[in-house]
Amino acid sequence: MSATIQCPYCNAPRITGGFDNYSPFYVNCPECSRRYIVEPVRNGVVVYRDGEAPCCSDPDCRATEMAGSGQE
Numbered sequence: 001m002s003a004t005i006q007c008p009y010c011n012a013p014r015i016t017g018g019f020d021n022y023s024p025f026y027v028n029c030p031e032c033s034r035r036y037i038v039e040p041v042r043n044g045v046v047v048y049r050d051g052e053a054p055c056c057s058d059p060d061c062r063a064t065e066m067a068g069s070g071q072e
């Protein structure tokens with residue numbers, strides 16, 4: 001599975017692929033060097049600016065929540 005994503009800051013296109021699952025991940029834009037979040041979904045991908053994603057779509061927030069729950 002691969003998809004073309006666009007940087008939400010400078011609109012630089014980028015092809016991403018090799019998703020193992022639907023976990024969101026960070027991408028560092030090679031054009032503007034800013035970080036954004038890409039979340040694979042069933043019909044493509046959703047792109048969020050860093051800090052604008054809902055917690056369930058934010059890798060850091062998810063990690064914090066899982067650590068906080070103390071259960072695996």
Ligand SMILES: [Zn+2]
Nearest residue numbers: 007010029032
């Ligand atoms: Zn960019």
